[in-house]
Amino acid sequence: MISLENITKSFGNSNAVSNVSFSVPEGSFLVLLGPSGCGKSTMLRMLAGLDQPTSGKMQFGDTLVADGNTGHSLPPADRNAGLVFQSYALWPHMTVAGNIEWPLKVAKLPTEERRARVLEVMEMLGIEKLANRYPGEISGGQQQRVALARMIAPRPKVMLFDEPLSNLDATLRVEMRFELLKVHAATGATAVYVTHDQVEAMTMATHVAVMNNGRIEQFDAPDRLLAEPASAFVAGFVGTPAANLIPIENGKWFGTMPDPLLRDQSGHAMVRAEQITVADEDGPRTFEAVLAEVVPMAGRFLVTGIAHGIRITAVSDQVARPSGKLRFRLPSAPAAIFDKQGTRIS
Amino acid sequence: MTTLLGPIGSALNKRGLTLAMALALVVLVAAPLATILVQTLYPSSAAWGDVLASRLSQNLFWRPTINTMIIGLGVAAGCVLLGGFLAWLVVMTDIPGRPAIAFMATLPFMIPSFATALAWGTVFRNGRVGGGGGLLEGLGFAVPDWLSWGMTPTIVVLIAHYYSLAFTVIAAALATVNGDLVEAAQMTGASRKRILFGIVLPVVTPAIIAGGSLAFAGAVSNFAAPALLGLPVRMQTLSTRLFGMIEIGQTERGYVLAILLIGISAIFLGLGNRMLSGRRSFATIGGKGAKPRCFALGGARLPLTMAAWVICILTTILPILLLVAASLAPSSLSLFSDWTLHYWIGSSDPAFARGQPGIFHNPLLLSALTTTLILGASVALAANIIGILIAVALTRQKVPVLSNLVSQLSFLPMLLPGIAFAAAYIALYGAPIGPLPALYGTKLLLALALTAAMLPFAVQTGRATVSQISGDIDEAARMTGAGFFRRLGAITLPLAARGLAAGLLITFVNVIGDLAITILLYTPTSPLLAVLSYSYASDGFHQFANAVTLVILIISMLATGAATLLRGRRRQSFT
Numbered sequence A: 001m002i003s004l005e006n007i008t009k010s011f012g013n014s015n016a017v018s019n020v021s022f023s024v025p026e027g028s029f030l031v032l033l034g035p036s037g038c039g040k041s042t043m044l045r046m047l048a049g050l051d052q053p054t055s056g057k058m059q060f061g062d063t064l065v066a067d068g069n070t071g072h073s074l075p076p077a078d079r080n081a082g083l084v085f086q087s088y089a090l091w092p093h094m095t096v097a098g099n100i101e102w103p104l105k106v107a108k109l110p111t112e113e114r115r116a117r118v119l120e121v122m123e124m125l126g127i128e129k130l131a132n133r134y135p136g137e138i139s140g141g142q143q144q145r146v147a148l149a150r151m152i153a154p155r156p157k158v159m160l161f162d163e164p165l166s167n168l169d170a171t172l173r174v175e176m177r178f179e180l181l182k183v184h185a186a187t188g189a190t191a192v193y194v195t196h197d198q199v200e201a202m203t204m205a206t207h208v209a210v211m212n213n214g215r216i217e218q219f220d221a222p223d224r225l226l227a228e229p230a231s232a233f234v235a236g237f238v239g240t241p242a243a244n245l246i247p248i249e250n251g252k253w254f255g256t257m258p259d260p261l262l263r264d265q266s267g268h269a270m271v272r273a274e275q276i277t278v279a280d281e282d283g284p285r286t287f288e289a290v291l292a293e294v295v296p297m298a299g300r301f302l303v304t305g306i307a308h309g310i311r312i313t314a315v316s317d318q319v320a321r322p323s324g325k326l327r328f329r330l331p332s333a334p335a336a337i338f339d340k341q342g343t344r345i346s
Numbered sequence B: 001m002t003t004l005l006g007p008i009g010s011a012l013n014k015r016g017l018t019l020a021m022a023l024a025l026v027v028l029v030a031a032p033l034a035t036i037l038v039q040t041l042y043p044s045s046a047a048w049g050d051v052l053a054s055r056l057s058q059n060l061f062w063r064p065t066i067n068t069m070i071i072g073l074g075v076a077a078g079c080v081l082l083g084g085f086l087a088w089l090v091v092m093t094d095i096p097g098r099p100a101i102a103f104m105a106t107l108p109f110m111i112p113s114f115a116t117a118l119a120w121g122t123v124f125r126n127g128r129v130g131g132g133g134g135l136l137e138g139l140g141f142a143v144p145d146w147l148s149w150g151m152t153p154t155i156v157v158l159i160a161h162y163y164s165l166a167f168t169v170i171a172a173a174l175a176t177v178n179g180d181l182v183e184a185a186q187m188t189g190a191s192r193k194r195i196l197f198g199i200v201l202p203v204v205t206p207a208i209i210a211g212g213s214l215a216f217a218g219a220v221s222n223f224a225a226p227a228l229l230g231l232p233v234r235m236q237t238l239s240t241r242l243f244g245m246i247e248i249g250q251t252e253r254g255y256v257l258a259i260l261l262i263g264i265s266a267i268f269l270g271l272g273n274r275m276l277s278g279r280r281s282f283a284t285i286g287g288k289g290a291k292p293r294c295f296a297l298g299g300a301r302l303p304l305t306m307a308a309w310v311i312c313i314l315t316t317i318l319p320i321l322l323l324v325a326a327s328l329a330p331s332s333l334s335l336f337s338d339w340t341l342h343y344w345i346g347s348s349d350p351a352f353a354r355g356q357p358g359i360f361h362n363p364l365l366l367s368a369l370t371t372t373l374i375l376g377a378s379v380a381l382a383a384n385i386i387g388i389l390i391a392v393a394l395t396r397q398k399v400p401v402l403s404n405l406v407s408q409l410s411f412l413p414m415l416l417p418g419i420a421f422a423a424a425y426i427a428l429y430g431a432p433i434g435p436l437p438a439l440y441g442t443k444l445l446l447a448l449a450l451t452a453a454m455l456p457f458a459v460q461t462g463r464a465t466v467s468q469i470s471g472d473i474d475e476a477a478r479m480t481g482a483g484f485f486r487r488l489g490a491i492t493l494p495l496a497a498r499g500l501a502a503g504l505l506i507t508f509v510n511v512i513g514d515l516a517i518t519i520l521l522y523t524p525t526s527p528l529l530a531v532l533s534y535s536y537a538s539d540g541f542h543q544f545a546n547a548v549t550l551v552i553l554i555i556s557m558l559a560t561g562a563a564t565l566l567r568g569r570r571r572q573s574f575t
């Protein structure tokens, strides 16, 4: 449904997005995940038609919506796409119903149908009681629902979201996540969702594009990101807790503990928290660490210690002794090894 | 921990400060207003009849009122158009040099309106009322009366003075629509026109109304422009009429006019307010992502840039340059030839300017200069001290009713035309009150009236500075056991020093540029610079008037520059 071919966007000399290609089928839920400033919003704005790519092609279905090489770009309204802004961008001088209705008016829908659609989406999101209030008179979570209702009322084939939940508190976020998925399922539209919260990505996405510095580090299904991270950046960014990246030097953990399994490699070894155990006594592949914190989680404990200046997290069934020192045991094989550039080598 | 101030301080800690401030405000603001009303009703209320319903009322009230209204509406419309246009360019488009334009557009308000009015005269005056023509006549054009005198020049000059107000308010509002709100509308496919009328204008309307009503209130109470440009052809406004009545001793009629003027200005400010409060609060939700996007002007960029700069230069630099030239040229017909410093430093010469010596040989000027500086400094100091005390009282001690009263009274002078306020001071303090002597004609009265008039601004500065210092910091000092005054001196004031100093300077600039209050209350033996300039101008000595005005402008510019430096560059947010 959405396919991008070598999309690049530059501001002056710097590329906010460089050479991005991917495609997702109709009805999928694509999440763009990455740290602040990596070009997520820029990608989304190009999909919306608010910005034009500097080069590369973008297609929605069979329609070419933008081609940076020829300068062709379909205006936002002709792309059949809707966008939910991070700031919601509700028009403050219109009521809730007015906000939802205005885009339909612009699209010249007959009055009857407009009314029916407004009612339908308000019911879908449970905001019919707020119809006559102004945006300034409703809460943040309600504003979020109104923004969502306004976006889906024209029934777009592509729904775009720019960090829509980041202004909400934790419980509302969970609730709205569910709400968004419901809307997505009900409309069957293709969604592109920007976030830097990897929990949102893991729970909602059918596809995830992890971005860093304007490039896509990995484009995959959420579970594959965890199982087979393509780069050290991805390995360190996804997962709760994220996997440990332990520096290795010429086949030695931390450059000091030789291990034939590392086969003389240098870079980082990825070791998941559940693969590391808290050891009682010295032994092979064990090392000492200074206890940093213990976080209870789902009946177990995340034990974090600092060794050689690196935070190492392990999952443990019992609480570590409060002596301030503890010992970790590494597994017999790391889950993955990355070279110094962060590229996966095994 | 008992200090001398201990008991007083602890009494003040509770509600004493609020009470003291309420008393001060009653004396400074409420009492004069009450007196003016009472004096027009007792012992006789004949003045009301004279003004409103007699053979004289046509000339006394109705015609001046119509003129006042035309000026007010014309200026409000002009300011909204001009200020709105510049605000749109600066906030929403990719016009080059936006910070510079934004800065220039806020300057005209710092130039006293009589300076702009005099500058108008240097170009457009015709010889009809004596004193010689201006630059255009010198170039051989016959300047028609409507362009030299009366309504048109008054309105134009006042627009040039007050559009800064509308600019500031509208620019702030436009900055909130810009970005996501407009893009959300673009996503729907709405045309530019539809976005402008459906989204941008409605969101900005409250600001337009606010800017318009501020300009209206300013224009109807302005004295300098109609006095300099209208009086020579007998065009009267309420403020010039009011001045005339008091000057010829018909004070009761003057008081009635003052009340009516206050009424008109209040009605319009109130109407503006009502229209605003009827609407929902349009505060938009900010946050990350609301990045302003600028609309590309394309081919219109060059002409619009030129237009913006022409407006800015015409209302700031050009009037000043014209005044400089006109203070040097012996003949107002040719501003740029035979320049002489006589009007500044020449000694009396019967063959020159009817024997008037240059302004620096006029003993009145030197005394006016010192009086102005001392008065400006002491009023600025007094107003800001009261301002900060009120701010402290309002933020730290919430006393039911009293706090509200203090807040309302301290804001009231903002709504009062200066000349009407001055009339109220004459009404109350013009005659002895019990053992107190009459203050009319003393500098003290002038200082009191100016202090009261500056209070709204001073309180605002005070509030800003006090709120900068969080309650925690004060509380931390309190934990050490320091008393109220000790905390004020050791903690609050040092932290607030920069903001306060800037506030002081701005108050000072406002005082030395004021004519509306001083013209009624100055002491003839030692007038102020603004009054001196006005009397030179009304006697036809234009070069001298321009020179004195330039002295005021130079002092103002130095003080404004210093205030801008003190405030830092934080205030320019249109980058």
Ligand SMILES: Nc1ncnc2c1ncn2[C@@H]1O[C@H](COP(=O)(O)OP(=O)(O)OP(=O)(O)O)[C@@H](O)[C@H]1O
Pocket: A011, A015, A016, A034, A035, A036, A037, A038, A039, A040, A041, A042, A043, A196
């Ligand atoms: N209009 C612009 N002009 C110049 N540079 C820009 C512009 N818009 C974005 N950039 C730059 O492009 C890069 C990507 O910006 P973008 O807004 O896409 O980041 P983001 O991934 O959405 O970050 P965040 O999570 O903080 O929203 C940033 O380095 C930013 O400074």
Ligand SMILES: [Mg+2]
Pocket: A040, A041, A042, A162, B289
């Ligand atoms: Mg972003």
